[in-house]
Amino acid sequence: MKEKRMNKIKITVNGKIHELTIKPWRTLLEVIREELKLTGTKEGCGLGECGACTVIMDGKTVNSCLVLASEADGREILTIEGLADEDKLHPIQEAFINHGGMQCGFCTSGMILSTKVLLEKKPNPTEEEIKEGISGNFCRCTGYTKIIESIQAAAKNLR
Amino acid sequence: MEEYSVIGKRIPRVDARAKVTGEATYAGDIELPGMLWCKVLRSPYAHARILHIDTSRAVQLPGVKGVVTGKDFGGYRWGFMPQTRDETPLAVDKVRYLSEGVAAVAANDEDIAEEATEMIKVDYEELPGVFDPEEAMKEGAPKVHDHAKNNISWEFHMDYGDVEKGFRESDLVREDRFATGRVTHGYLEPPAAVAYWDSSGITIWPAKQSPYFIYRHLAACFRLPLSKVRIIQPFIGGGFGGTKNDSLAGDFCVVLLSKMTGRPVKFVYNMEEELMTSRRRHNIIVNIKTGVKKDGTLVAIQTRCIADGGAYTAIGPLTMYLTGIQTTLPYKLPNFKHDIYRVFTNNPISAAMRGHGVTHTRFAAEIQMEMLAEELGIDPAEIRLKNAITAPHETINKVKVNSCGFKEALQSVMERPNWKGRKERKRREGYRSWGIGLSGCGFVGGARQLGHQSCGAIVRICEDGTVNYLTGATDSGQGSDTVLVQIIAEELGLALEDIEIKRVDSAMTPVDAGSYGSRVTILAGDAARKAAQDARQQIAELMAKQWEANPQDIVFKDRQVFVKGSPEKTLSFEKVARIACYSGTGAVIIGRGYSSYGLEPMDFDRGMGSPGTSFSFTAQTAEVEVDMETGVTQCTNTVIADDSGRPLNPLLAEGQIEGGAIQGLGQAIYEEFVMDKGETLNPNFRDYRMPFPLDVPKITIIDIPTEDPNGPYGAKEASNASITSTPPAVVSAIHDATGVWIKELPATPEKIWRALKEKK
Numbered sequence: 022m023k024e025k026r027m028n029k030i031k032i033t034v035n036g037k038i039h040e041l042t043i044k045p046w047r048t049l050l051e052v053i054r055e056e057l058k059l060t061g062t063k064e065g066c067g068l069g070e071c072g073a074c075t076v077i078m079d080g081k082t083v084n085s086c087l088v089l090a091s092e093a094d095g096r097e098i099l100t101i102e103g104l105a106d107e108d109k110l111h112p113i114q115e116a117f118i119n120h121g122g123m124q125c126g127f128c129t130s131g132m133i134l135s136t137k138v139l140l141e142k143k144p145n146p147t148e149e150e151i152k153e154g155i156s157g158n159f160c161r162c163t164g165y166t167k168i169i170e171s172i173q174a175a176a177k178n179l180r
Numbered sequence: 181m182e183e184y185s186v187i188g189k190r191i192p193r194v195d196a197r198a199k200v201t202g203e204a205t206y207a208g209d210i211e212l213p214g215m216l217w218c219k220v221l222r223s224p225y226a227h228a229r230i231l232h233i234d235t236s237r238a239v240q241l242p243g244v245k246g247v248v249t250g251k252d253f254g255g256y257r258w259g260f261m262p263q264t265r266d267e268t269p270l271a272v273d274k275v276r277y278l279s280e281g282v283a284a285v286a287a288n289d290e291d292i293a294e295e296a297t298e299m300i301k302v303d304y305e306e307l308p309g310v311f312d313p314e315e316a317m318k319e320g321a322p323k324v325h326d327h328a329k330n331n332i333s334w335e336f337h338m339d340y341g342d343v344e345k346g347f348r349e350s351d352l353v354r355e356d357r358f359a360t361g362r363v364t365h366g367y368l369e370p371p372a373a374v375a376y377w378d379s380s381g382i383t384i385w386p387a388k389q390s391p392y393f394i395y396r397h398l399a400a401c402f403r404l405p406l407s408k409v410r411i412i413q414p415f416i417g418g419g420f421g422g423t424k425n426d427s428l429a430g431d432f433c434v435v436l437l438s439k440m441t442g443r444p445v446k447f448v449y450n451m452e453e454e455l456m457t458s459r460r461r462h463n464i465i466v467n468i469k470t471g472v473k474k475d476g477t478l479v480a481i482q483t484r485c486i487a488d489g490g491a492y493t494a495i496g497p498l499t500m501y502l503t504g505i506q507t508t509l510p511y512k513l514p515n516f517k518h519d520i521y522r523v524f525t526n527n528p529i530s531a532a533m534r535g536h537g538v539t540h541t542r543f544a545a546e547i548q549m550e551m552l553a554e555e556l557g558i559d560p561a562e563i564r565l566k567n568a569i570t571a572p573h574e575t576i577n578k579v580k581v582n583s584c585g586f587k588e589a590l591q592s593v594m595e596r597p598n599w600k601g602r603k604e605r606k607r608r609e610g611y612r613s614w615g616i617g618l619s620g621c622g623f624v625g626g627a628r629q630l631g632h633q634s635c636g637a638i639v640r641i642c643e644d645g646t647v648n649y650l651t652g653a654t655d656s657g658q659g660s661d662t663v664l665v666q667i668i669a670e671e672l673g674l675a676l677e678d679i680e681i682k683r684v685d686s687a688m689t690p691v692d693a694g695s696y697g698s699r700v701t702i703l704a705g706d707a708a709r710k711a712a713q714d715a716r717q718q719i720a721e722l723m724a725k726q727w728e729a730n731p732q733d734i735v736f737k738d739r740q741v742f743v744k745g746s747p748e749k750t751l752s753f754e755k756v757a758r759i760a761c762y763s764g765t766g767a768v769i770i771g772r773g774y775s776s777y778g779l780e781p782m783d784f785d786r787g788m789g790s791p792g793t794s795f796s797f798t799a800q801t802a803e804v805e806v807d808m809e810t811g812v813t814q815c816t817n818t819v820i821a822d823d824s825g826r827p828l829n830p831l832l833a834e835g836q837i838e839g840g841a842i843q844g845l846g847q848a849i850y851e852e853f854v855m856d857k858g859e860t861l862n863p864n865f866r867d868y869r870m871p872f873p874l875d876v877p878k879i880t881i882i883d884i885p886t887e888d889p890n891g892p893y894g895a896k897e898a899s900n901a902s903i904t905s906t907p908p909a910v911v912s913a914i915h916d917a918t919g920v921w922i923k924e925l926p927a928t929p930e931k932i933w934r935a936l937k938e939k940k
């Protein structure tokens with residue numbers, strides 16, 4: 022029989038505080054998707070290799086499949102659902118729409134959040150810096166070209 | 181070319197907003213009240229007899245609601261053709277590949293379901309396995325299926341002209357052996373579905389790029405009429421053929437478990453399960469013999485191929501057909517013979533993948549053409565130009581090409597400074613050596629299979645002038661929903677936001693053959709155009725009466741409807757729609773249409789006749805830098821001149837071509853499953869190495885416009901050609917940089933390093 026002990030955590034997700042009682046082995050990804058029902062964060066490989074589950078925790082991108090939910094206790098988390106300001110999309114979202122920065126959409130949430138952190142650090146990135154900034158995010162559909170163009174356009178709009 | 185309002189414009193995707201906000205719902209995101217989780221127990225052996233399955237302990241685990249094994253499916257088998265139905269939802273008497281499904285559990289949550297699978301006891305008798313297709317063909321090799329002599333799953337023989345005479349008349353003949361790698365689709369969304377069984381039948385939300393395959397499979401398996409099988413399609417996280425174009429153990433199990441428990445049941449494979457068990461591209465040995473004249477004129481090609489089919493047939497016969505049917509493109513070829521054997525082994529199942537079938541033989545033929553040109557001292561571009569076809573063209577196996585920009589494509593890559601200046605360029609800098617390679621390709625679009633091959637469309641005009649458009653075609657990421665909506669908008673003179681497209685729901689949408697073989701834009705597009713024209717005609721006839729005009733003179737443009745030459749007779753589309761819908765006692769304006777291209781006779785068994793409606797063409801150069809000490813290769817630049825007819829949305833068409841090229845780059849130098857006695861040793865994305873952002877070269881796309889009569893507005897396919905032309909361009913570039921030929925894909929650093937060592 023598996024361990025019965027439960028952990029209590031308090032996390033802020035997209036500006037909203039959640040107090041949760043969870044099994045200690047639950048990942049942040051599972052809590053976001055299954056407890057908070059925020060399914061915009063995707064599970065691709067589940068091993069931290071593909072970046073589909075990327076969220077921003079205290080200003081840094083993490084693979085939420087590799088973070089135990091208990092480690093996120095007291096932290097502030099941003100998921101894709103928290104990026105737009107009500108109906109007004111974030112400029113990065115706009116740029117991905119206008120420049121064809123997604124196809125199937127499965128990597129898109131993580132890709133956009135990695136872009137956000139990249140552009141906060143480097144508002145005027147070179148192409149190489151963009152590639153490095155999203156090097157943890159895998160995309161099988163686009164060949165990355167339109168994603169890179171979307172990020173360049175987003176950087177311009179944000180400056 | 182005719183000027184259109186929305187066709188040919190760089191328009192953002194209609195589903196883009198849902199995808200950048202996280203709103204887009206995929207199969208794994210769906211949760212229903214009372215839903216159970218399904219887990220599949222998988223075989224620890226690649227080849228074994230199942231002696232006994234004891235589920236008694238699993239059933240007793242608290243939270244477990246149902247357990248099924250292979251015998252519970254009533255002997256149901258499925259496959260591509262009636263004579264190849266060799267696969268069962270779960271293994272019944274024998275497992276034929278490692279991790280084949282043996283039993284499945286439904287439980288309250290995923291952890292319990294997983295624990296329960298571990299409590300199922302299966303007694304196996306391990307059997308000797310066979311893992312190499314050439315070994316499997318030998319007398320006395322272990323038999324994967326009792327019915328298959330020498331483990332031959334399928335074979336194809338095509339024989340046109342007289343290759344022996346052709347070789348005799350050639351000035352130079354070469355024979356080489358090439359091999360393509362074991363690669364996979366690599367989409368990020370693993371297979372998943374949620375199913376619910378009630379008195380109305382089956383309702384299922386599966387991750388399928390061709391939902392009407394599973395529609396037929398479930399009806400047959402569960403003996404239900406098609407009207408009681410409802411496939412509702414969520415967003416699809418990438419497809420590229422194969423797995424998401426077929427049914428899987430999980431699909432059948434969730435339906436049966438829902439029937440047993442009365443509750444919705446969900447499965448999501450994890451990525452290891454996906455990579456261990458899913459249908460992957462065939463790896464094929466291509467023995468190729470080509471004869472040419474001194475001036476480079478192609479005289480004859482003979483190919484003898486052996487394909488590792490894995491444990492079941494799946495869509496394999498079509499793959500085999502495709503390896504041969506297009507060898508006669510994009511060069512004039514008077515004599516051609518092709519023999520291919522698909523061989524059963526105890527490896528995971530091989531099936532379709534983007535670049536289907538063609539990628540193997542085109543790789544071999546392109547590289548061998550380079551070798552022949554080198555021996556003859558002919559420029560690699562000149563030999564291609566000399567042999568390139570022009571439209572109209574009919575190949576020796578009666579494949580018809582109505583539009584072809586291949587020569588123009590070749591010329592445009594030849595004019596680029598990187599090709600023109602290649603001989604003057606500095607080639608060596610420190611350890612790194614630079615090289616450039618060229619390739620060409622023709623690829624079928626609007627592909628046909630045997631049997632049902634049409635697409636349908638329904639266009640319903642709402643009384644406020646908006647439109648509901650129903651299609652059975654699936655957008656698995658390629659952007660077809662957007663292109664189809666553009667077509668409806670164009671024909672009705674509306675804006676994209678006036679058209680609402682719902683995803684496939686087999687209870688509502690017209691049946692569709694599926695999203696494969698670059699057929700959606702061409703065939704679903706043809707249907708959409710006809711349905712919109714039908715609705716437009718109904719409105720035009722009503723308004724013609726009102727305006728005392730000829731229906732043909734009624735114009736629909738910019739949300740206005742007017743009589744040509746009489747501007748006073750103008751109304752908004754909104755007003756016209758209301759008049760039409762309220763005419764008489766009230767009318768129903770529904771336009772319908774179905775695709776009708778591609779009806780010329782074809783002989784599948786002999787590989788004669790067109791495999792689709794039209795052909796795209798690419799000419800491509802790729803530049804590489806090879807580290808001469810380690811063999812590590814980086815592709816730094818690629819130029820793709822692409823004739824995809826009239827691109828209906830260049831933004832999306834470019835995305836397809838770029839995506840195809842990078843998937844092809846993976847196949848060329850990075851990706852390969854490493855196998856050991858049927859076990860996939862690298863079932864994860866760290867060790868199965870797909871291209872990441874830093875691996876990506878600069879891509880330049882040159883659009884070569886043509887207009888094909890067998891495509892809406894002249895459209896053809898995009899991306900199957902670029903995935904096919906990339907590997908030969910890259911491997912030729914490696915040769916240009918290093919002087920060695922890598923004949924087995926992928927061209928890994930180790931292979932290059934060994935070849936360089938041998939050369940010294």
